[in-house]
Amino acid sequence: MNFYSSDKAPKAIGPYSQAVSVGNTYYLSGQTPIDPATGKLVEGGFEASTRQVFRNLGAVLTEAGLSYSNVVKVSVFLIDFADFAAMNAIYAEYFGDHKPARSTVQVAKLPLGAPIEIDFIAVKE
Numbered sequence: 001m002n003f004y005s006s007d008k009a010p011k012a013i014g015p016y017s018q019a020v021s022v023g024n025t026y027y028l029s030g031q032t033p034i035d036p037a038t039g040k041l042v043e044g045g046f047e048a049s050t051r052q053v054f055r056n057l058g059a060v061l062t063e064a065g066l067s068y069s070n071v072v073k074v075s076v077f078l079i080d081f082a083d084f085a086a087m088n089a090i091y092a093e094y095f096g097d098h099k100p101a102r103s104t105v106q107v108a109k110l111p112l113g114a115p116i117e118i119d120f121i122a123v124k125e
Contacts, residue, residue: 008059010034013111018060026064026122030077031056032114046083046115050090053118058094066122069098073121076104080115087116 004019005012009031012018019028033042033049034056042052061067076087084104100120110117 004060004064006059006063008036008062009056010036010039019064021064021124024124026066026070026120026124028057028060028064028120028122030075030117030119031060032111032117034112034114041112041114046086047090049115050083050087053116054090054094057118057120061120061122064122064124066124068094070122070124071095071098071100071120072123074100074102075119076102077107077110077117078104078115079107079110081106083115 002021003017004021006018009018012029016029019026021027031053033052034040035042035052036056036059042048058068061070076091078084078087087104
């Protein structure tokens with residue numbers, strides 16, 4: 001088992017790792033739209049928040065020697081399902097023709113009042 005942490009993603013706000021690998025499978029913890037430089041949620045609305053989440057996850061992928069093409073499963077947590085279309089459009093920018101499995105659910109609340117959280121499972125072949 002290996003643990004990964006990137007300075008280009010927010011520090012964990014609890015007793016967990018940004019990512020853990022077991023064999024060739026990598027489990028990336030959920031990321032919210034926290035700016036790693038300030039430790040605060042980004043401003044600018046839902047789209048800015050979603051892009052920050054993907055930047056944070058991308059930094060952890062890079063630290064582990066992975067890219068978005070290694071992602072096999074995505075879990076998306078939204079506070080408001082009315083934001084689904086906006087999330088989906090940004091999601092497509094990051095994954096392109098690569099289509100990992102995905103779950104998307106609406107939740108009552110996320111840490112720090114974030115509007116979105118996403119986690120990944122990735123595989124290095």
